[in-house]
Amino acid sequence: MIQEEIAAAERRRKAEAERRRKAELARQRKLRQQRDQAAARRKQTAYSSKNKSSRKGKNNYDAGETATPDFTASHDVDRALSGSFAANRGRLPMPITGSYAITTHFGQYNVPGLRGVQLDNKGINITGRPGAQARSVFRGEVTAIFAYSGMYNIIVRHGSYMTVYCNLASTSVRRGQEVSARQVLGSVAKDASGNCTLHFQLRKETTKLNPESWLAR
Template sequence: MMLWQLNIRVFYQAFILSAISLFLLSAHVNGQDRKVNLQQEKKQIEAEIAYTNNLLDKTRKNRQSSMEGLAILQQKIRQRERLVNNIKAELVLIIQEIDETGDSIFTLTVELKKLKEEYAKMIYYANRHRGSYDRMVFIFSAEDFNQAYRRIKYFQQYSAYRRTQAVLITSTQDALSLKELKLERQKAEQQNLLSQEQEEKDQLEFEKGDVDRTIQDLGQKERKLKTDLRAKERAKAKLDKAIADIIAEEIRLAEERARAAAASTTTTSSGFALTPEEKILSENFSNNKGKLPWPTERGVVSSTYGEHQHPVLKRVKVKNNGIDILTSEGEYARAVFNGEVTRVISVPNYNNVVIVRHGEFLTVYSNLDEVLVSKGQKVTTKQRIGRVYTDRNENKTELHFEIWQAKELMNPAYWLAGK
């Protein structure tokens, strides 16, 4: 083997092992990032399920099925389904990691075999020519000084190559052992995830059965459900009228301010005449669509925006102008953006209602027990504006929240930040 061939061989083997290590490290880092994200998401979902279970326990204190309890159960099923999907995604990731580790073990095994075969040949050659006399004869039989020098360098490089081979064999064996241990851990993690997935699926099936039983139980109380629904519809009509009157009054007052300020105001397409400061506030509110904080720090959406089928009563539809949020007793409602309190009113079945104006936008916080703000007061994002009312008979604490752009209703789901 020529001197230059030895150098190339050493460089090639070192390069191959380095390339394998870098590739595996890159794949490991990317996989770890995805795994960390999935595990963080799992912890968040598990915390949400724990909170939902706590709300459900409090709602069930009277040992009777309720619409609120049904809403919480349905929310818990959605959370459980997210958790199952999260575990499935983590399983896909661990399977990919197991495949990658298996591939690296195969590559290292092949490389180790080659290294050992080459090293065995080198030892055999060295044993055959180990005598110093043979080396000296080989060197002094050179045709000239330069050839003799190259032969000396050859023996030196060959010795260095043997040492390098020994180091490469040792490092490759170590790397292979680590990969085999890693593979064992990954397979154990896979089995653990499979067990978790099955447990969550079993729990999901049980919770779906719980929903069916609750719907069946509530179906036997049809008369009471219809009576309660009619009462809520009457209360909703009063709240809608109060809000419509307030918005009309706000537009009228804005027009009066506009006439007094003349050219310094801007009238929006929705009919609001805004001062320069109100225009900026309105634009800032609009620019934060999809990023607004929730009106309660914690809670479960018990009813979404719009018209939908009643979950129990057949051929009955209900309409919600906003969203309803079930939360813990003692929880506070908070402003979703900077603004000014434009009204604090009382509405039957909705208790105290606070309306905050943000330029041409208005946010409505209904069913408050204690109000912490007053008309004309400036509020900031996440500032507490009142404590949510707790119904002792039904063991529920529920906030009703709406968003308006002048006279037009907005779907809060499009405006609030995702949970």
């Protein structure tokens, strides 16, 4: 389910980027048409007002040059965010407020009481005190909020990195919202003992990473 939501969020991001690219191409075509029309008008009036035509031609040319877009801007932003996120490896704040304990680690583990049974944890489980809240470990954009088994899950994108916060009883952000480091995303659901356990994942695009090596403790 989480993998599907990540894929869906990525499809939405790419679709939006494609929409903006097409809109920019259409804008450029319109600018070229306007420049061509202006050039035609200048040619028609060249014989009657050569100096005026020359000044008008220069102005239109300058306007066209100024409007040329920078197609690499959004990619530069992504790289900058990724670099900043990666530079903070081992220093990211815990994604849960208050005191905590990491109760399940990343990767395969043996199930207590079931000999020979192993499970694969795609992230880590962090158990906190009653009232604990999930918080963003770095600035980014909320790209998905979805419900699964009665609980909320949130995906925050930080350039090419993504963090996933699962098992929330409520949310305090919306999709598309920019969030800052340590900003509260929602409240963590209680278990039978009254404690709150957050399932936290970290990915670089589709590659799963061990969150423990990125968090400061």
